[in-house]
């Protein structure tokens with residue numbers, strides 16, 4: 001059957017994933033009653049849509065995730081996927097959004113265009129157009145089955161204008177795109193295109209137009225493994241959908257459709273869509289809030305066991321995961337030569353020279369020119385960083401943009417409102433020194449390493465230990481214990497025992513320990529030593 005307007009629609013439902021509304025006659029479709037003849041939704045998309053609306057979303061169930069706690073106890077690898085949400089609930093929110101994503105699941109042959117601003121306040125610092133182009137190409141190559149077919153750097157005076165380029169360069173670009181019919185998408189290497197600009201460019205070029213936001217979101221989608229990452233990505237998509245909705249409704253209004261009331265509902269089409277988007281956002285936020293609480297709980301458990309936490313941060317692909325693997329010997333970690341390989345926060349136990357156990361937190365990498373909304377969506381996982389005892393900032397010292405990357409990472413950290421004491425105690429690591437001929441240390445405080453070749457790790461561990469001892473207020477003490485009592489086993493359990501010198505005839509031992517104030521207080525109370 002056809003809708004009352006005898007036209008085919010579903011265009012809105014395809015783009016916004018909300019209840020299907022006919023864009024011509026503004027009636028709700030009852031799925032199954034009429035079928036779109038032309039639709040941008042695939043049949044599976046339609047099925048998903050149907051399922052999405054028929055089920056109740058987000059019934060949160062609490063379950064114990066004992067493996068995590070056990071992992072922390074053993075100082076072993078902890079994958080922080082929380083089991084308080086059903087897989088199906090998260091998948092539903094994630095999939096629902098998937099229908100909406102602009103990029104879809106198809107492969108792309110891409111032309112990358114970098115708008116080069118040569119003068120004025122918008123001219124990027126500490127980098128060049130060629131390096132920015134190389135990064136944009138790297139982003140595309142990260143995606144499986146996507147290929148860069150062509151790339152071009154074109155200058156522009158005002159990248160904010162709708163067509164990005166002036167008339168001349170716009171014409172050159174359009175001809176170049178039209179001359180290569182194999183091209184299926186154009187990636188304009190800017191932080192974010194306005195929906196109007198995106199639409200205008202798509203109309204002019206007849207292919208998909210992407211910006212950094214949509215490409216990075218797509219990479220995130222492909223790499224997300226845990227529920228938290230999936231929900232955070234779904235949240236990051238909301239502003240994108242909202243601005244697209246506005247643009248689409250403005251377009252509809254021109255045809256006299258967007259602000260018409262939907263039969264019997266008392267709401268206009270725009271109002272319905274906005275309400276549904278708001279509802280979705282609330283569901284995601286509420287699910288994330290549950291995970292945040294769980295994360296807080298884990299944090300306090302770690303604190304109570306007094307394992308110092310070291311957050312390993314840095315630009316994407318700088319070698320964070322490789323370094324943690326080298327420091328902990330955790331064979332399960334799989335570094336990949338890929339941007340945003342790590343999206344899910346994981347915790348890995350390792351030992352410092354004094355045998356103190358620390359927990360290394362592997363985090364999502366940073367990238368320049370990323371909208372704050374994207375970072376904000378990951379704030380739940382990044383909250384762990386603010387609560388850690390130390391930040392290790394890993395830099396790929398072999399990268400031509402290493403300085404620019406450092407500035408970017410520090411800026412993001414500042415925006416995350418990391419406590420000042422944590423910012424001031426950052427241990428900077430110069431990684432990948434094996435790739436630099438005649439490496440010379442330019443910053444005296446940085447620790448040079450090759451995580452891959454396992455060079456410089458002992459010095460790094462010592463630096464981490466010294467910084468931890470300072471930041472956690474732990475003391476290194478030598479205490480005399482009675483071997484016949486439980487003192488020694490207590491110290492092994494509650495502190496870090498470094499050395500034991502047994503005085504055989506006395507039945508005592510001199511024990512060197514790293515111990516927190518609180519634990520030392522408990523020790524004295526228990527064993528009444530002076």
Ligand SMILES: Nc1nc2c(ncn2[C@@H]2O[C@H](COP(=O)(O)OP(=O)(O)OP(=O)(O)O)[C@@H](O)[C@H]2O)c(=O)[nH]1
Pocket residue numbers: 314315316317318319320321322323334335336337338339340341342343363364365366431432433434435449450451452453
């Ligand atoms: N030559 C060399 N390569 C390294 C070194 N450290 C890491 N790599 C390589 O750099 C690539 C990225 O390493 P990862 O450890 O996945 O980097 P990451 O910072 O965790 O990346 P994301 O999770 O994507 O942000 C991999 O191919 C590693 O093998 C090093 O010291 N020397």
Ligand SMILES: [Mg+2]
Pocket residue numbers: 320321322335341342362
């Ligand atoms: Mg990683």
